[in-house]
Amino acid sequence: MRLRRGAVKLAGMTTSIPLVVFTDLDGTLLDHVTYDWEPARPALAALARIGAPVVLSSSKTAAEITRLQVDMGLAGHLAICENGCGLVGAATGAGTGDHAALRRELDLLPPQLRQAFRGFTDMPLTEVMDLTGLPRDDAARAKARDFSEPGLWLGDASGRAAFLDALRARGVSARQGGRFLTLSFGGTKADRMAEVIAHYRPARTIALGDAPNDIEMLEAADTGVIVSNPHHAPLPPLHGEDTGRIIRTDRPGPAGWNKAVLALLDRLGLQKERQGHG
Ligand SMILES: [Mg+2]
CATH class of the missing domain: 3.40.50.1000 (HAD superfamily/HAD-like)
Incomplete structure (x- = not known):
């Protein structure tokens, strides 16, 4: 050979x-x-x-x-x-699920749980720029999600636990990073x-x-x-x-x-x- x-x-x-x-x-x-x-x-x-x-x-x-x-x-x-x-x-x-399907699962949650999570997709570009410290073009690229949704939990701890339980029942997992709670279908x-x-x-x-x-x-x-x-x-x-x-x-x-x-x-x-x- x-x-x-x-x-x-x-x-x-x-x-x-x-x-x-x-x-x-x-x-x-x-x-x-x-x-x-x-x-x-x-x-x-x-x-x-x-x-x-x-x-x-x-x-x-x-x-x-x-x-x-x-x-x-x-x-x-x-x-x-x-x-x-x-x-x-x-x-x-290759990939795990897709972002549109993830957002649909999120929107099927009870409103009191859904409303306390503010994802990058829920935020205007200026808000992502403020939160991340990224300039406009970089923040736009950070908002261009294909699979997962990072965001902030704005409610209390018991609401957060109920939110995570409800997501888990829908096959959505959550990973807490340094600043953001990121939702995905795993991987x-x-x-x-x-x-x-x-x-x-x-x-x-x-x-x-x-x-x-x-x-x-x-x-x-x-x-x-x-x-x-x-x-x-x-x-x-x-x-x-x-x-x-x-x-x-x-x-x-x-x-x-x-x-x-x-x-x-x-x-x-x-x-x-x-x-x-x-
Ligand atoms: Mg690192």
């Missing part, structure tokens, strides 16, 4: 994709406060040189992720959007990760994340990297940390991301020299 250009031979099996990197965005590849990713440029360039797809995996919408992919030179790579509810760039349009980053692996068939996987909604992904990868985030409590010890399969960065955000990825590429023998450099 002829090897395709750029193919590598590993332990008797042939694959053209040596590695896929799955990465969370906020607090991981993007700085927690400034959303800057510049410090990760050297590692992103090293991954591009070896043909390793970087799969952005985030609570962000497809519209937000597609924009970032273009900025980062990752256009055309698969990505995981809305916390694992959907895939970006998949020909099959985790790790569910979509399996589909991405089936698509690329890489020799190895690395996952990087900073928060509880990344745990399934970190534990499912060949190597997991917990990126330090001093803005919230550290993740508890994860399964695989004792054996070194999951590691922690000392530096936060994109600087920690860059250092960890370059070190792993070295360890795996996957570093290619930059042409015309040094």
Whole structure:
């Protein structure tokens, strides 16, 4: 069998994709406060040189992720959007339920429960801008929901429990994030990760994340990297940390991301020299 250009031979099996990197965005590849990713440029360039797809995996919408992919030179790579509810760039349009169906379920709830939840779709653009601190175009992309609905619970705690119970009975699950309560028909980053692996068939996987909604992904990868985030409590010890399969960065955000990825590429023998450099 002829090897395709750029193919590598590993332990008797042939694959053209040596590695896929799955990465969370906020607090991981993007700085927690400034959303800057510049410090990760050297590692992103090293991954591009070896043909390793970087799969952005985030609570962000497809519209937000597609924009970032273009900025980062990752256009055309698969990505995981809305916390694992959907895939970006998949020909099959894989995903869990759809946003219109989710809104219909919401509107079938008793009015006193429904009215106390204010979702992004219920809000004018200016309200989403105020709540998120995003400029107009970015807020519009955050409002472009395909699967899930983030929002605020404006009622009391007992109403919130009744709201969540009523949603659960309709097959809708809720996940509380740092600021928003996000409703969906389920799905985790790790569910979509399996589909991405089936698509690329890489020799190895690395996952990087900073928060509880990344745990399934970190534990499912060949190597997991917990990126330090001093803005919230550290993740508890994860399964695989004792054996070194999951590691922690000392530096936060994109600087920690860059250092960890370059070190792993070295360890795996996957570093290619930059042409015309040094
Ligand atoms: Mg994060």
